Amino acid sequence: MIHNEHIRxxxxxxxxxxxxxxxxxxxxxxxxLFPGPKQAGPDGERFRLKNSFFFDENLKxxxxxxxxxxxxxxxxKIADIIHSARMDYGTVIPHLRERILAGTDxxxxxxxxxxxxxxxxxxxxxxxxxxxxxxxxxxxxxxxxYAGHGFIGWFKKEKASIQDSFPSQVxxxxxxxxxxxxxxxxxxxxxxLNAVGVGVRLMDEKCCGVAMxxxxxxxxxRRNAIHNLKEFRKAGLPVVTTSSTCTLTLRxxxxxxxxxxxxxxxxDIVIVEKxxxxxxxxxxxxxxxxxxxxxxxxxxxxxxxxxxGWSIFTRRLLEMVPGxxxxxLDPGCCGIAGTYGFKKENYQYAQAIGQPLFDEIRAxxxxxxVSECETCKWQIExxxxxxxxxxxxxxxxALDLDKTREANMR
Amino acid sequence: MRYDVVIIGGGLxxxxxxxxxxxxxxxxxxxxxxxxxxHFSSGSFGFLGRLPDGSVPDGLIDAVQALPESHPYRKVGxxxxxxxxxxxxxxxxxxxxxxxxxxxHNSLRLTASGATKPAxxxxxxxxxxxxxxxxxxxxxxxxxxxxxxxFNAPFVASAxxxxxxxxxxxxxxxxxxxxxxxxxxxMRSVNIARALEGQHVLDRFISCVRGKLKDExxxxxxxxFGLKDTSPLAAIRSRIPAHVHFIGTMIPxxxxxxxxxxxxxxxxxxxxxxxxxxxxxxxxxxxxxxxxAVFTSNLGKTPLEAGEFILASGGLWGKGLDAKYDAVIEPxxxxxxxYPGERKQWYDPDFFARQSFTGFGVVTxxxxxxxxxxxxxxxxxxxxxxxxxxxxxxxxxxxxxxxxSAFMAADSILGSI
Numbered sequence: 113m114i115h116n117e118h119i120r121x122x123x124x125x126x127x128x129x130x131x132x133x134x135x136x137x138x139x140x141x142x143x144x145l146f147p148g149p150k151q152a153g154p155d156g157e158r159f160r161l162k163n164s165f166f167f168d169e170n171l172k173x174x175x176x177x178x179x180x181x182x183x184x185x186x187x188x189k190i191a192d193i194i195h196s197a198r199m200d201y202g203t204v205i206p207h208l209r210e211r212i213l214a215g216t217d218x219x220x221x222x223x224x225x226x227x228x229x230x231x232x233x234x235x236x237x238x239x240x241x242x243x244x245x246x247x248x249x250x251x252x253x254x255x256x257x258y259a260g261h262g263f264i265g266w267f268k269k270e271k272a273s274i275q276d277s278f279p280s281q282v283x284x285x286x287x288x289x290x291x292x293x294x295x296x297x298x299x300x301x302x303x304x305l306n307a308v309g310v311g312v313r314l315m316d317e318k319c320c321g322v323a324m325x326x327x328x329x330x331x332x333x334r335r336n337a338i339h340n341l342k343e344f345r346k347a348g349l350p351v352v353t354t355s356s357t358c359t360l361t362l363r364x365x366x367x368x369x370x371x372x373x374x375x376x377x378x379x380d381i382v383i384v385e386k387x388x389x390x391x392x393x394x395x396x397x398x399x400x401x402x403x404x405x406x407x408x409x410x411x412x413x414x415x416x417x418x419x420x421g422w423s424i425f426t427r428r429l430l431e432m433v434p435g436x437x438x439x440x441l442d443p444g445c446c447g448i449a450g451t452y453g454f455k456k457e458n459y460q461y462a463q464a465i466g467q468p469l470f471d472e473i474r475a476x477x478x479x480x481x482v483s484e485c486e487t488c489k490w491q492i493e494x495x496x497x498x499x500x501x502x503x504x505x506x507x508x509x510a511l512d513l514d515k516t517r518e519a520n521m522r
Numbered sequence: 523m524r525y526d527v528v529i530i531g532g533g534l535x536x537x538x539x540x541x542x543x544x545x546x547x548x549x550x551x552x553x554x555x556x557x558x559x560x561h562f563s564s565g566s567f568g569f570l571g572r573l574p575d576g577s578v579p580d581g582l583i584d585a586v587q588a589l590p591e592s593h594p595y596r597k598v599g600x601x602x603x604x605x606x607x608x609x610x611x612x613x614x615x616x617x618x619x620x621x622x623x624x625x626x627h628n629s630l631r632l633t634a635s636g637a638t639k640p641a642x643x644x645x646x647x648x649x650x651x652x653x654x655x656x657x658x659x660x661x662x663x664x665x666x667x668x669x670x671x672x673f674n675a676p677f678v679a680s681a682x683x684x685x686x687x688x689x690x691x692x693x694x695x696x697x698x699x700x701x702x703x704x705x706x707x708x709m710r711s712v713n714i715a716r717a718l719e720g721q722h723v724l725d726r727f728i729s730c731v732r733g734k735l736k737d738e739x740x741x742x743x744x745x746x747f748g749l750k751d752t753s754p755l756a757a758i759r760s761r762i763p764a765h766v767h768f769i770g771t772m773i774p775x776x777x778x779x780x781x782x783x784x785x786x787x788x789x790x791x792x793x794x795x796x797x798x799x800x801x802x803x804x805x806x807x808x809x810x811x812x813x814x815a816v817f818t819s820n821l822g823k824t825p826l827e828a829g830e831f832i833l834a835s836g837g838l839w840g841k842g843l844d845a846k847y848d849a850v851i852e853p854x855x856x857x858x859x860x861y862p863g864e865r866k867q868w869y870d871p872d873f874f875a876r877q878s879f880t881g882f883g884v885v886t887x888x889x890x891x892x893x894x895x896x897x898x899x900x901x902x903x904x905x906x907x908x909x910x911x912x913x914x915x916x917x918x919x920x921x922x923x924x925x926x927s928a929f930m931a932a933d934s935i936l937g938s939i
């Protein structure tokens with residue numbers, strides 16, 4: 113009896129060839145070079161197992177947005193099959209550009225001391241021309257700005273000493289962007305969690321590795337993953353995040369692509385919106401909002417948040433804010449997919465993929481856009497001019513922190 | 523997370539029920555495990571295409587009396603069926619979907635093999651006929667796109683010839699479509715529909731077809747137009763000087779996808795919550811045997827709590843049932859399933875004979891409440907293909923049962939029944 117038994121862990125045999133994945137693929141709609149999720153995934157897998165000759169380098173055009181997996185009626189892990197195939201059969205060696213784009217933590221450490229200079233050069237016409245010609249990073253792309261002072265430094269100086277005084281604790285996986293580009297997200301996280309009576313610990317984390325997976329830097333991705341999993345086990349606490357992509361990588365890409373088991377810690381890795389929502393449901397915390405807070409915002413659900421299935425938690429928290437006029441944008445990919453949209457050969461496709469979303473944002477004309485993903489933020493800000501904030505920053509601004517603190521005194 | 527109603531499923535019955543409840547002020551959450559059977563739609567809905575004795579009924583409501591008492595239609599009852607059938611076109615119109623047809627009688631539609639078959643209501647793509655006559659002049663032009671293998675045009679043409687029509691076959695070749703052939707396995711209905719979305723591409727397609735038309739009064743095209751809205755259908759019909767009929771392709775179904783998208787948008791804009799790509803994996807019951815919560819693979823230990831639950835998980839096809847070697851089970855709530863005990867009776871080795879397994883479903887009481895271990899679960903209703911007592915494939919009743927049972931479940935939750 114073989115039915116319902118996965119012959120191969122990728123479960124490509126469960127594909128019934130219905131082509132629904134293709135219908136939901138944002139890449140094939142704009143880029144004829146990409147073979148499409150069905151052909152690149154389960155169809156191609158059958159051939160590749162016979163002979164690696166059938167591996168097609170055009171699989172690199174897959175953005176790993178996972179919209180195919182969300183749509184598949186048979187539960188086939190299509191994007192995982194594609195990226196596992198890239199790992200197993202790919203022959204392209206990552207070049208300097210891939211190493212720069214994927215080395216988010218190394219680059220951050222190098223750039224940090226010279227942030228004003230790096231930002232000025234990366235933002236200048238000359239700098240962009242050089243990056244375009246020498247590296248193949250599209251000159252039309254705006255680089256996220258490095259922050260002069262990081263999150264960890266602030267935390268150690270201002271907050272670390274008081275964390276033990278809280279009755280419960282979480283480990284915060286802040287990710288590269290909070291440390292190097294958006295420390296305000298980390299600060300908001302610590303302030304909100306402290307206000308509801310939860311202490312924050314930092315770990316010796318490394319980049320989750322998502323950009324390394326995208327850029328075929330497999331040994332580096334595995335090294336980081338092994339290190340992070342060890343840290344999670346050592347911490348023995350809920351691992352709470354603010355980035356949807358880090359979250360998906362830690363929970364699902366580690367076992368499904370990098371073949372590293374994480375079932376002992378997976379359930380404990382959650383994005384902060386789910387963490388807070390669960391605490392509210394349990395009656396463990398209370399949130400008190402400022403009566404004078406007012407804003408009109410549009411919520412863009414990042415692809416990886418859609419795959420996690422957790423946008424309901426963000427929506428629920430945002431709907432609790434009394435002065436907030438909230439629109440949930442149509443589910444659609446913004447096109448950036450991490451480092452994908454930075455590359456010269458992908459730039460036009462990335463912008464074409466995101467166009468319907470950009471149009472919808474302009475039509476809504478919100479004060480700003482809310483999204484859990486830092487690269488969605490970069491893409492939307494560059495392409496529409498609208499500011500994008502992480503939901504935890506909005507909550508931080510909308511909460512009456514003093515009253516919330518009082519309400520959560522135990 | 524707590525809602526008034528949690529629906530497991532994301533297909534026709536789940537969406538119809540969800541829209542009706544959400545619009546009446548209930549907060550509704552749908553858990554949808556991937557896309558659904560709407561993506562395989564013929565472009566028309568069946569209500570009752572065949573009676574147990576093999577005959578095709580004309581008046582639909584009276585014909586229901588010939589069905590066994592355990593059939594979902596008998597549970598709805600003829601008075602309410604008549605009322606609901608009358609409401610269906612208006613309900614879909616309010617969701618942006620124009621259906622046509624006689625809500626109380628069968629019409630005929632053309633199938634993918636060029637034959638005619640009973641149909642109830644149809645999307646704009648599909649022409650409904652009152653008689654079997656498709657062309658009054660007797661001359662039919664079948665047009666397909668070069669390289670498109672999911673529409674067997676010669677087969678359709680020969681079917682028309684067999685029916686006595688003079689039938690000619692033409693192929694249209696266009697650069698935009700030809701570029702899809704770089705990747706032949708992806709040259710499918712949806713990709714063609716996307717390529718034909720641009721106004722100038724559609725214009726050229728229409729003039730190609732006009733150029734090929736001679737003295738035929740009827741043109742047959744594959745259903746590859748209008749993924750987002752039906753404006754390409756209207757353009758084609760108004761600018762080709764003949765009756766234009768669109769015939770189903772191999773899956774996926776362009777009209778079915780468009781309809782599903784519109785229903786989903788209507789549900790979301792009414793304020794409903796939709797969990798795409800998530801699977802309900804476990805349920806919790808309270809002491810009185812009512813469902814207390816459902817757990818999903820994405821949400822982990824976060825319970826989905828509600829006062830009322832609806833199971834619309836699509837039967838065997840939708841993984842709402844699971845066939846083990848010697849038993850058929852309902853995997854989420856362990857409900858009672860209506861199926862013959864002996865495996866040999868599950869199927870007929872003659873593939874085209876009436877198959878028993880296409881009718882397996884959950885046992886329910888007269889108000890579609892689920893039965894578990896012989897006892898009714900007070901707050902769990904079962905609708906659509908998951909509901910037992912019918913054989914939708916055999917009867918041509920899948921969409922009718924989905925819509926009627928969805929209306930009834932919603933109304934009984936709203937207290938209007």
